[in-house]
Amino acid sequence: EKGALGDLCKLGITMGAILCGVATDRLGFSFILGPFMFAVFMHPLPREVRTGLHPSVPFTTTYVLPTFFAQNGLSVNLSSLEAGQAGGAMLILAASFVGKMMIIPVGMMLGLSWIESAIQAALLNCRGLLVLVVNLAAADQNLYGEAMVNSMVVMALASTIVTIPLVDKLMELK
Numbered sequence: 228e229k230g231a232l233g234d235l236c237k238l239g240i241t242m243g244a245i246l247c248g249v250a251t252d253r254l255g256f257s258f259i260l261g262p263f264m265f266a267v268f269m270h271p272l273p274r275e276v277r278t279g280l281h282p283s284v285p286f287t288t289t290y291v292l293p294t295f296f297a298q299n300g301l302s303v304n305l306s307s308l309e310a311g312q313a314g315g316a317m318l319i320l321a322a323s324f325v326g327k328m329m330i331i332p333v334g335m336m337l338g339l340s341w342i343e344s345a346i347q348a349a350l351l352n353c354r355g356l357l358v359l360v361v362n363l364a365a366a367d368q369n370l371y372g373e374a375m376v377n378s379m380v381v382m383a384l385a386s387t388i389v390t391i392p393l394v395d396k397l398m399e400l401k
Contacts, residue, residue, distance in 0.1 A: 243265055244261070244262040244265045244266070245262070246261075247261030247262055247264060247265040248260075248261035248262045249261065251264070255367065255368060256364050256367045256368070257363070257364075257367055260360075260363075260364060260367075263360070303376065303377065303380050304373070304377070305377055305380065305381070307373055307374070307377060308374065308377040308378070308381070309374070312374045312377075312378065315374070315378055316377070316378035316381050316382070319378050319379065319381075319382045320381065320382045320385055320386070323358075323382050323386055324386065327348050327349075327351045327386075328345075328348050329348075330344060330347055330348035330351060331344040331345050331348050332344075334347050334348070342397055342400055342401045343401075345397050346394060346397045346398070346401075349390055349393040349394045349397060350390065350394065358379060358382065358383045358386075359379075359380065359383050362376060362379040362380065362383070363376075
């Protein structure tokens with residue numbers, strides 16, 4: 228319902244996003260991480276709730292998420308990745324790919340064909356978003372250096388880029 232209840236919901240969602248930002252800032256993370264996480268948890272709500280009663284939810288999921296990645300993405304300097312670190316970056320990329328491919332035998336044990344299991348594994352490969360969130364939060368806490376941050380960004384980008392062509396090829400085999 229629009230009107231006072233809709234305005235109250237907008238206020239509640241806005242305050243929730245701001246309070247989450249303050250909380251993550253106090254914990255030592257980027258302020259924008261709080262509204263990002265708030266938007267992520269709001270996104271699974273039913274479409275009617277997100278677009279009808281709560282008109283600010285599409286705003287948070289449409290604008291807060293890209294703002295988080297733009298802010299943090301601009302702070303990543305891939306040119307600082309040195310040639311000697313390329314081996315480590317490739318090892319991280321290979322480990323992430325192999326780890327996700329371990330879904331294939333699990334899917335087969337659950338009754339999926341190997342193609343269906345491989346498609347599930349390939350779709351998990353595009354979850355670089357989660358890796359970026361964890362990576363950027365760890366970088367905010369100085370848990371590792373710039374080389375590791377860059378290696379993880381390369382892994383997230385590469386695994387996301389390869390997802391669609393891989394799924395397309397697997398769908399042709401199906």
